[in-house]
Amino acid sequence: MNLKIIKYDKTYSIKYNSQKTILENLIDNNIKISAPCNGHGTCGKCKIHLIDGKVNTKVKNNNNDYLACQTYAEDDCTISLSKVESQSFSVLKDFKVNQVDIDPEIKKVSLKIDRNSLGNKSLTESVNIKLNTNYKFTLKALRKLSTLINESSVKQADCSFYKDSQIHMVCSEDQVIDIFNNKEDSNTYGIAVDIGTTTIVMSLVDIASGREINYTSLLNSQRQFGADVVSRIQYSMENSLEEISRCVKDDIIEGVEKLIDESNIKRQSIYELSISANNVMQHLLMGLFCDSIALYPFNTVTNDIVEMEFNELFKSRMLNCKVSVLPSISAYVGADIVSGLTACDFGKTEDICMLVDIGTNGEMALGNKERILCTSTAAGPAFEGANIENGVGSIGGAISSVKIDKNNIYYDTIGNKPALGICGSGIVDITAELFKNKIIDKTGKFDDNKLKNSFINITGDKEDEVDIVFTQKDIREIQMAKSAIRSGIEILIKKFNCSYDEIKKVYIAGGFGSKINLKNAAAIGLVPENILSKVELVGNSSLSGAVQYMLNKNTKRDMQHIIDIAENIDISMDDEFNRQFIDNMSF
Incomplete structure (x- = not known):
């Protein structure tokens, strides 16, 4: 057939x-x-x-x-x-990178070599004497270096340095990994990758200057195996780990190709990939069996930085570069949060600050350079459009904001396209507007009399025959998601033994978190109203940390410091969390 x-x-x-x-x-x-x-x-x-x-x-x-x-x-x-x-989708591009000294592990070093002044020294010895270094040289670099003093290379080598005295070396720590006779060819680029449960975002960065050259984003193809990490673990257990791993690898390769093509750079100029994600996404990317992450006591294979060559991970020779999969704190507080904490300077500030990533895993942290408490709450994918009758991601035509005025409902869609569904920010607005207009009560129950006015029906795309509704079941999904996040915030504050007044800043991260109407989020009890004045939207903080990792070699040390002072709070067995969760279900 x-x-x-x-x-x-x-x-x-x-x-x-x-x-x-x-x-x-x-x-x-x-x-x-x-x-x-x-x-x-x-x-x-x-x-x-x-x-x-x-x-x-x-x-x-x-x-x-x-x-x-x-x-x-x-x-x-x-x-x-x-x-x-x-539909194409709208993804958060903005991210904050600290004003750090540009001191990357990958560096360009230029120098002149006079063949006539070598004496009886080797070329490598002469380079190290001139630079006062002790560099080792890769075979690739040695082959290019050999052309500098051997005339036969003019006829035989693809690229001979025989007629040049100026060389440009690309170095990584104590090793020379490549050599060029053209300064432009020695440009060094890196790609930072944030693997989200729903989307993958990638940033191409000039490592020498810290300047972002280009970015791209795409949907995570693993969404066909489930919206949340537990569904994907289950698929990897019952079907094929290799299949679900290959999906995300293909996505990243597609993104790399797009960045190279659009930016008109040479692929051999890319020397590093840094990858930040939650722990499940990283395990699946690396092809690690991860059943244990879904089962108490939630053991990971590793929380450490994992470094490898591109071909080893992707089984592709499209790039010849190092790949760094960034470190995590625990099974459900992953590298995305470590990267976010690094980007927001948690490891260096005396002020008590909070980071909240309002997403499927509901990860959050509270602390300063002395102590950090962190946790994750199974908020579920409701705010990303899953489990909602007409929920969608941030695609063209997604209802992104809503206002109800008497018998009228006003809304905006992404790209001003005909409505196809409701994305996370629209879901928060609808819920808040229904509550403020007393169409639902504190328990989330619809007022049957007001339902006759069709406040929850929107006529969508005529061509696709879409009628968009917001149902009682949708309200329940939102109640559970918002209660999980709010309860996690309250548990962290209680266990840290501080008050809301003592918190200096509240960083809200992630695509959804950076688009919501904060007053409406407070109206439904997603976040406490008394922290709104302290909120700073930091965009994709996971990507920020991944970029910072490439720009300054000390970021690895900073991330390890955060991990060392971080304490994971397991709320799965916490009676206090369960009580808070029930209390916070109401609006």
Whole structure:
């Protein structure tokens, strides 16, 4: 059997395996589609529309719309995917990098060598005497260096230095790794990578100057295996670790290629990748079995920095550079938080500060250079659009802000496109507006009388026949997510034995956290109202730390200091957290 797939402006044709669902066939053929519930049929996100053919489904259809995870093709079929799957998305580009001294591990060193003054010394010895160093040389560097004093290289070598006296060396710590006769060719670039559960963001940086050259972002293809890290661990256990690992590697390679092409740089000029992510994302990237992270007492394989060559990790020779996977604190307080704490100078300040990353894992930290407490709360992916009836990521057409005035509802969408769904900031606004207008009560229950006014119905994209609703179940999902984050904040403050007044700054990180209306977030109890004046939006702090890691070699030491003074609070067994969670469910 054949399956034809129309994905907005692209058409695919694949051989269909009748023993598998349509979703499984799409995954097997690398056709990306969201499946936040990992194919269990509970999230309703993997919708397909049957254009032609016959299918068998476990779930009743609606106007030839089916869930791909619950549907089998019984004949040659043509299907289309939702427009949501085809929209470009808006991702947070802004990030804060401290004003640090540019002192990278990768450096350029230029010098002149006079062949006639070598005497009986070797070239490497002469270089070290001239620079007062003790550099070792890679074989690649030695081969290029040999052309400087050997005339035969003019005819035989791809690049001969015989007629030059000026050379430009690329050095890493105590080693010369490459040599050029053209200063421009010796430019040194690095790529910082933040692997989020939903999105991957990458920044191309000139290591010598610290200047960002370009950035790119893309959806994490692992979303087809589930919206949260537990779903992805489960997939790696029950299906294929290699498959889910390959997904994110391919995403990063795609991003690297895009950065190189758009920036018009040579790939051999990229000398380092630094990767920041939560611990599960990093384990899956490296192909490490991670069942133990999902089971008490939540053991990781490693929390340390892992350094390797690009080819060793990606099984690709597109780059010849070092890859650094940054360190974590615990199973659920990962390198993304270590990077964020580093970017916000937690390891150097005497002031008590808080960092909150409002996302699926709800990671947060409180402290200063003497002591840091950190935790993660299973907030779930509701604020990223998953588990919400018409929730979507930050794509074009996502409802991003909402205002209710009497019987009217006003909203904005990303890119001013026709509405396709509701993203995180819009979800917070809708919830707050429903509560402020007494359409829901403190318990989150809808007022049945006011529902008749259709405050929760929005007519969306006519072409895609989208009707957007916000349901009672959606409210419950938001209550659980916001309660988890608020309770985590309160637990940290209590265990640190400080008051809200003693907290100098509250850094809110992440794409969603940097776009929300903070007053509405306080109105629904997501964050305490008395910290709003102290809030600083720091953007993608995980990416910030990854950039900083490449720009200053002492950042590795700074990260280790943060890890040494950090104490992880495990709230999974904390009775006080459970009590706070119940109390904070109300608005």
